[in-house]
Amino acid sequence: MSDRQIVLKIADLTLRFGSFTALDAVNLTVSAGERVALLGHNGAGKSTLFKTVLGFLKPDGGTLTVAGARPGSDHARGAVSYLPEQVAFPKALTGTEIITHFARLKGVAPSRSIGLLETVGIADAADRAIGTYSKGMRQRLGLAQALIGKPALLLLDEPTSGLDPLSRGEFYAIIDRVAAEGTAVLLSSHSLTEVESRTDRVAILARGQLKADGALADLARAARLPIRIRVEAEPGRADAVRDRIGGDRINGRSVLLNCLAEEKIGLLARVAALGKDVTDVDITLPGLDDVYRHYSGIDLATHAMGDAS
Amino acid sequence: MSGAIRIATVATTEFRLAVRNRWVLLATLTLTGFALALAFLGSGPSGELKVDPLTLTAASLSTLSVYLVPLIALLVSYDSLAGELERGTLSLVLATPIRRTELLIAKFLGHLAVLALAIVVGYGIAALAVIERHGLGAHAAGLVVWFRLMATCLLLGAVFVGLGMAVSASCRQTGTAAALSVGLWLLLVVLYDLALLGAIIVDRGGLFTKTIFPFLVLANPGDAFRLFNLAQMDAGTPIAGLDGLAHSLPLPIGAALAVLVAWLGAALSAAVALARKITP
Ligand SMILES: Nc1ncnc2c1ncn2[C@@H]1O[C@H](COP(=O)(O)OP(=O)(O)OP(=O)(O)O)[C@@H](O)[C@H]1O
Ligand SMILES: [Mg+2]
Numbered sequence: 001m002s003d004r005q006i007v008l009k010i011a012d013l014t015l016r017f018g019s020f021t022a023l024d025a026v027n028l029t030v031s032a033g034e035r036v037a038l039l040g041h042n043g044a045g046k047s048t049l050f051k052t053v054l055g056f057l058k059p060d061g062g063t064l065t066v067a068g069a070r071p072g073s074d075h076a077r078g079a080v081s082y083l084p085e086q087v088a089f090p091k092a093l094t095g096t097e098i099i100t101h102f103a104r105l106k107g108v109a110p111s112r113s114i115g116l117l118e119t120v121g122i123a124d125a126a127d128r129a130i131g132t133y134s135k136g137m138r139q140r141l142g143l144a145q146a147l148i149g150k151p152a153l154l155l156l157d158e159p160t161s162g163l164d165p166l167s168r169g170e171f172y173a174i175i176d177r178v179a180a181e182g183t184a185v186l187l188s189s190h191s192l193t194e195v196e197s198r199t200d201r202v203a204i205l206a207r208g209q210l211k212a213d214g215a216l217a218d219l220a221r222a223a224r225l226p227i228r229i230r231v232e233a234e235p236g237r238a239d240a241v242r243d244r245i246g247g248d249r250i251n252g253r254s255v256l257l258n259c260l261a262e263e264k265i266g267l268l269a270r271v272a273a274l275g276k277d278v279t280d281v282d283i284t285l286p287g288l289d290d291v292y293r294h295y296s297g298i299d300l301a302t303h304a305m306g307d308a309s
Numbered sequence: 310m311s312g313a314i315r316i317a318t319v320a321t322t323e324f325r326l327a328v329r330n331r332w333v334l335l336a337t338l339t340l341t342g343f344a345l346a347l348a349f350l351g352s353g354p355s356g357e358l359k360v361d362p363l364t365l366t367a368a369s370l371s372t373l374s375v376y377l378v379p380l381i382a383l384l385v386s387y388d389s390l391a392g393e394l395e396r397g398t399l400s401l402v403l404a405t406p407i408r409r410t411e412l413l414i415a416k417f418l419g420h421l422a423v424l425a426l427a428i429v430v431g432y433g434i435a436a437l438a439v440i441e442r443h444g445l446g447a448h449a450a451g452l453v454v455w456f457r458l459m460a461t462c463l464l465l466g467a468v469f470v471g472l473g474m475a476v477s478a479s480c481r482q483t484g485t486a487a488a489l490s491v492g493l494w495l496l497l498v499v500l501y502d503l504a505l506l507g508a509i510i511v512d513r514g515g516l517f518t519k520t521i522f523p524f525l526v527l528a529n530p531g532d533a534f535r536l537f538n539l540a541q542m543d544a545g546t547p548i549a550g551l552d553g554l555a556h557s558l559p560l561p562i563g564a565a566l567a568v569l570v571a572w573l574g575a576a577l578s579a580a581v582a583l584a585r586k587i588t589p
Contacts, residue, residue: 101319
């Protein structure tokens, strides 16, 4: 990956709204052909990061280059394509008209871009007013618009919100193809589960700080998240079981233990040695949500209070 | 070159949207309706006055235009930036290579085209109706008056399209932009003249009336438009109120035209400056 050309380079980017720090010394690079998912809770700063990359917001610190140029410069604008999280195209225009409009603004021949409606699967509705489109169709039109002119960098802010699972699959298939042709893709999402195996790298943003950046499998391993083992004991034997293997007794019959991956076999051997006192063992491996929670440093209790910082 | 393509693209889309959203139809019908009504009422029984019927209608139409044209111009333009900001399309557009100045010029041209169509069709039909009824006769000069009226109407409209876009660039919500536009219309078109009339009555022909007053009238775009048109009509055209100034202006009448052009320049500059500050 390192021999690939870096398209987006963000170094120590800090951005404030008044006294509130929305982005705090963020470092991130995206290379040509790479698919990077930007994850974060509501208000983490994902959209703010996109707007800074587009040159709409001026950084208070750090440096940022898009295809080697300053964000918002002619060269950078020519290289980047954007799909905002909320966009409502004029209802009275048709899909074809929107694509033609944006192709001309980007200096691309409309005839070379109309086929994108086919790519995203709304060619049938191309000449219908957008007012008659479903939510998913409008989202697809937004994607088609973003694909005009083979951009060097594709910025997609929550592109799959509002898409059904099948459409999400199609969406990521298109992203795969575009990335294979050399486009650097940075997309934001709320869920690790969704981007698993669909992106090369995930970056986790929490309260404006970049908490993790790497391949998902590496992040999961490095997190050293505990495996949960639940041991069911014979009636009346739960206390005895706990005394032998440790952990917490949670109701009359069960004992709950946490252990690291390398401790798992040893612990299971000790459980097996308990013989008849144990009736069942249940093992839960850490899930992607746990990995996400670990890196964003947010447990469910505080997250429920929202981003009212 | 690519800048020209971008401007043409946005202007065309803007005009197309105005057609689809029925703005073009509404503006044209309104102007046609009022102009025709004046053509039949205002050109009255001919022969009594020495003025030709076309000039006579143009006089009353210029007074009506001061109210209607700015209103239509503001209605067409108040949504242009605030609306796109609200719908999220502005960030899409500004992510493309288009410059904000280009975007503004393009939208301005698109809105102006709507207005131009409405004025040419509406006032054109009215002129034909007058000629049909009274004939052109020896008064071909009326045609010049009429063309001058249409051209300056467009200039007046351009001023208010520019003002509407400045208002739109200063608001993040279309609701606010709409309210501000109505306020601006009331202030410049209605309240300004009322205030001046009030001041004259209080002053009773004193220093104010003789010195500052003509300049204050001329400084208002609507009044400048009306004075410019009325001052160049035959002396026999009946005029009243503030328009009495038309024949006693302390400045050459070209000043009125200069005032309109200055307003247009100021409105567009303000719109560009405000649009530069928008964070989409
Ligand atoms: N113009 C602004 N003025 C003040 N604060 C802002 C502004 N824009 C964003 N913020 C704040 O910056 C923080 C980050 O916002 P941002 O929109 O980037 O979050 P996000 O990660 O995109 O969230 P979501 O997942 O909900 O879209 C939030 O706390 C938000 O309130
Ligand atoms: Mg967001």
